[in-house]
Amino acid sequence: MRHPSRTTFRAAAAAGAAALLALAGCSSSSTSGGGGSASGGGAGGGTLVVGVTSDPDTLFPWKATQFQAVNVLQNLYGTLTELDKDLNTVPGLATAWKASDEGRTLTLTLREGVTFADGSAFDSADAKSSLDKIMDEATAAVAASTLASVKSVQAPDPRTLVLKLNAPDAALPSNLASVNVAMLSSDDTEAALTAKPNGTGPFTLKGRVASQSLTLAANPKYWGQEKPKVAAVEFRVIPDESSIVSAMQSGNVQLAVFNDPLVARTAATGQVSVAKTPQLSYHALQLNSRRGELGDKDVRLAIQCAVDREQVLQTAALGEGEVTGPITSPAFRSDPARRPCPTRDLAKAAEHLAKAGKSGGVTIKTIVSQGEYATSVNEAQSLKAQLAEAKINLDLEVLESGAFVDRWVAADFDAAVALNGGRPDPDGMYGRYFTSKGNLNKVAGYSSPELDRLFEQGRTTTDQAARKAIYDKVAAELEDNAAWVWLFAGYNYTATASGVQGFTPMANGSLQYLRTTTVQ
Template identity: 60%
Template sequence: MNRYTRKRALLGALGFATAGALGLAGCASGGGGTDAGDGAARSLVVAVTTDVDTLVPWTVTQFQAANVLQNLYGTLVELDENLEAVPGLAESWETSEDGKTVTFHLREGVTFADGSAFDAEDVVASYTAIKDEDTAAVSAANLSSVKTIEATDEQTVTMTLSAPDAALFSNLTPISTAILPSEVDVESLESTPNGTGAFLLEERTPNEAITLAPNPDYWGGEPDLAALEFRVIPDQSAIVSALQAGSVQMAVFDDQLVSSTIGGSVTVTETPQLSYHTLQINSRKKPLDDVDVRLAIACAIDRQEVLDTAALGGGEVTGPITSPAFRSDPADRPCPEADADAVKKHLAAAGFEDGLTLHAIVMQGGYSTAVAEAENIQAQLAEVGITLEIEPLESGTYVDRWVAGDFELAVALNGGQPDPDAMYGRYFTSTGNLNSVAGYSSKSLDELFAQGKAETDPEARKAIYADVSAELEDQAAWVWLFTSYNYTATAEGVTGFTPLPNGSLQGLRDVTVE
């Protein structure tokens, strides 16, 4: 039997995909983090560029919403500072010799925000609901190997798997697999979140701020902050001014140029991200169902030029998989560099010698490089006879269109994961719950993903996901562009925050303001 036990709570992994800031109730003039007297806990102000679009964890896709929800809800398994799966609401687990049975031992004394006790029935009900198609949970595919789940007793949950699943524990870490009360009214969560997280919702003013209060009954210990508020400041330059004025104590930028203007006593930390910038292609729409059209697009784009133009070179050109142990080699693609002759060949093979017109959606306001990426791609495609019409959309509308697969092309920033199955299993398998977003699947990919989950040998798994990466590139399922950096700005006196590359903000529970 393999047993994994953690003696104490570890820090949750954290990181940002867009600029952010927390503002709090009860601040001194200017809204900065202050205390009520010597030795009193202080509040923290962190800025975000857009408001959250949902407070329901199972359906969250927006980075900003996920960042808030990570502080309100808990998952059975968490990621530590090394992006390894460690205990969360489950304090330990055991895996049978054949890998098909996993027994989770839950923490005792954990309560939800409404004061009700957390137990095994909540886990069973939550995972059952996530697997239910009617829930439309974005991480349903993360539980695809779970055949049955039962509460052995109040503090024990037993999963029976259809096959060994090497990605299972990583798949249980996203906030979209959060545990909710067994009798939860999901619609009520939009106004009254009910989780086991380190903070409680205190107040929300749409498009302005969300204020959180520390949870005195949090299983990991009550946070040191007196209050935590996510304040919406749409313009990153305005966030810089707020940092300089002291009315904001933390922000995370994705724009290197903006972050370089902060100065003063503010510390800026550069962190590579697992999230990746990509041009998504919906191959279920004509003429993109023709692989030659997709390859023409892929061979037309100079990824380094997109990176240099949109992000001032702040990142690295990437292939499909950014998971550190499985990272794709961007040179292993049909056109490692832009190749006009190859474009001409593929367009001719598809019957578009005279070019064609395509349409792409792009998000405005969600992250700083989106429109610049779209415009550079548009210019590059124009040079080879492909006209790209760009449709800018505000964040909420973009997410709705994206989730519905209502696009030909989409300029996107997607979150990466430490395990490639957690990263892509829900996208590129035929039964994946986000396959309509991916726009591509195949029998061979289904088989490869099944093999990758069942394989326990690390080197053998690397070979399998190298084959996954090869098919995604050879078929030009999408055009992977680059990974970027985040720039975490913290004011003097803010400690306990360690930016990590996976996009989680759960570690705000460990922040102290002095």
């Protein structure tokens, strides 16, 4: 079945093709990276209340993987580059960057007049310290492999940062926009920042009540030409999306981002408008090939062939989305038809189980998050019912968001029903997962010499068409070995009360445009 929404997805992919940036120079000292008009002045008035279903599990940006933690930290910390609303890489704390030495040197010019929340000045020493610590294995930063091409970092003067690379890295400017590569003061420690964030972002931490609320205050020293337009943003924890709708309709919450399309429909009233945005994030059944039965490729392929992705999409998300392959990055999007068993094939699934010597069936222990996104349990139940027909039993363990993230980061699972964030560049999206030295490879549960070779080629190639061909091979390697079972990419539904203006939803789910939002 074809859905009208698929046209929207393809249009978004075409519009995002420009998101690819190689090591070309970029310069703009007058923009805040947001792409909006200047507002001058400081913060406006009022508090914007944002309804969320979970509390951030960390306030340390280099280790944040939970969606809610990332959304909060993006508003507290700055990065060398940023993504605009169309996912183009634009200046952030760096106003310009230029490649030289055949792409093996990247020189960044840093913005003047930037201060941290504690009033101390940001300069190249802080940037060098941040990148060096992220690359240090002892830090256990989740984006360490993002900087795999960086051989050394130099700070020849306060406004200049020089990255010496092992080889050209076409993805690096885009990857530097991740909050997992946030710039921290060289004087700060993880322990200190976990208790009290100290960033260069548009907001500062005002207060927190665990499992209830987290409040940000507008940063009067924010470097951006466009200052925050509200005095404060309160993230109010409300356990489920339906309860957030009730809070919006009673006027207690002004903005929320929903994952469940049914909830989004109930939210749209005369007082609340809902905007639908296709997402780069993707739903998947992650398979840990280093554990138990899943070490056999034929067991994994049996699972892949026994799944009707369209049915999962219909059951969990009312058909709101598109079946996807591994890569959702707009300029590199995978073709889901180019996979073993592009449609459900129970006969093939039985053949693979027989090859594995498991004709009698297998049981796969599977973790599921309840709370971080709304469709997770419905997805898991749909998968369980489908796979049971192929003699594959998903033994589901439903966990609250924090417990799920802890188990996920520790790779303490055989399989996991997961929603993972996509990125404009596939290297940033998957290099840390599916390369043998990727810092999240333990979580991915799969790597191969061929993937290592392909990811290296993808980073060092600057021609867009050539990179697309390389990442098509990456997708084929992942699908042919059933590293995971990719399901679908859906929508985010941004609900805003009638008095809220100026918020721009993004395809990567970022809430960075809270800084342009007003509330009456």
